[in-house]
Amino acid sequence: MNHLEVYLIIGAILFSLGLFAVITRRNAIAVLMGIELILNSANLNFVAFAKYSSVNLDGHVFAIFVIIMAAAEVAVALAIVLNIYNNLNTINVDDASTLRG
Amino acid sequence: MSRSLTHSVFALLFTFFGVAGLYVFLSADFLAGVQLLIYVGGILVLLLFGLMLTNRITTVKISQGRVNRFVGGLASLGIFLIIGYVMLTSHWNVVNKPPAEDTIEAIGTALMTNWLLPFEVASLLLLAALMGAAMMARRGDMGGESE
Numbered sequence: 001m002n003h004l005e006v007y008l009i010i011g012a013i014l015f016s017l018g019l020f021a022v023i024t025r026r027n028a029i030a031v032l033m034g035i036e037l038i039l040n041s042a043n044l045n046f047v048a049f050a051k052y053s054s055v056n057l058d059g060h061v062f063a064i065f066v067i068i069m070a071a072a073e074v075a076v077a078l079a080i081v082l083n084i085y086n087n088l089n090t091i092n093v094d095d096a097s098t099l100r101g
Numbered sequence: 102m103s104r105s106l107t108h109s110v111f112a113l114l115f116t117f118f119g120v121a122g123l124y125v126f127l128s129a130d131f132l133a134g135v136q137l138l139i140y141v142g143g144i145l146v147l148l149l150f151g152l153m154l155t156n157r158i159t160t161v162k163i164s165q166g167r168v169n170r171f172v173g174g175l176a177s178l179g180i181f182l183i184i185g186y187v188m189l190t191s192h193w194n195v196v197n198k199p200p201a202e203d204t205i206e207a208i209g210t211a212l213m214t215n216w217l218l219p220f221e222v223a224s225l226l227l228l229a230a231l232m233g234a235a236m237m238a239r240r241g242d243m244g245g246e247s248e
Binding site for chain 2: 002004005007008009010012013014015016017019020023024026027029030032033036037040043044047048050051052053054056057058060061063064065067068069070071072073074075076078079080081082083085091094
C-alpha cells in the first residue's frame with residue numbers, strides 16, 4: 001500500500017460518512033453538511049491524484065472549481081431552507097413535500 | 102453524528118481542518134489556504150447562521166432524529182467496501198515527482214490560460230447564485246409585488 005491509496009481510503013471514508021448523513025438525517029442543514037463531506041472527499045481524491053500521477057496541476061484547478069460550486073450551492077440551499085422555514089415552520093426535508101405529486 | 106446539530110457543525114469544523122492538513126501533506130499549499138478560507142470561514146459560518154436562524158427552541162422543535170438507519174448504514178458501508186476494494190486492487194500508475202515548491206503561480210497561470218472559460222463560467226455561477234440567494238432570502242415579497 002503506497003501513499004496514494006492511503007489518501008484514497010480516507011476519501012472513501014469521508015464519502016461514506018457523508019452519504020450516511022445524507023441518507024439518515026432529516027434535518028435539511030444536516031443533509032447539507034453531509035453534502036459538504038462528499039464534496040471534500042472528491043477534492044481530496046483530485047489533489048491526491050494530482051500529486052501522484054503524471055499530470056501536473058489540473059487536479060488542483062478542478063478542486064478549486066469544486067470549492068466554488070460548493071460555496072454557491074450552500075448559499076442557495078440555505079436561502080431555500082430559510083424560505084421553507086418561514087413558510088412551513090419546519091426544516092424537516094420529509095415534511096416539505098408540497099411539490100410532491 | 103451527535104444528537105446536537107451544533108456539535109455536528111463543530112465536528113465538521115475539525116474535519117475541514119483535517120482535510121486542510123492533508124492538502125498540506127499533498128504539497129497543495131494554495132488549496133489548503135483556500136480550504137481554510139472558504140470552508141471554515143465561509144461555508145461553516147453560513148451553516149451555523151442557518152442553524153441558528155431556524156433553531157428557535159420555543160417555536161419549533163428542531164428535528165435531529167435519524168431515519169433509515171439500517172438501510173443507510175448498509176448502503177454507505179456497501180459503497181465504502183466497493184470503493185475500497187477497487188482502490189486497493191487497481192494498479193495505479195504512481196509517479197514519484199519531486200514536491201512542488203510553490204503552486205500558486207502555476208495555478209494562476211493555468212487558470213488564465215487552459216482553464217479561462219471555466220473560470221469565467223464559475224464567476225458567472227457565483228454571481229447568479231449570490232443574487233438568487235439574496236432574492237430568495239428576503240422576507241415577504243416573494244412575488245415581487247405582494248409587499
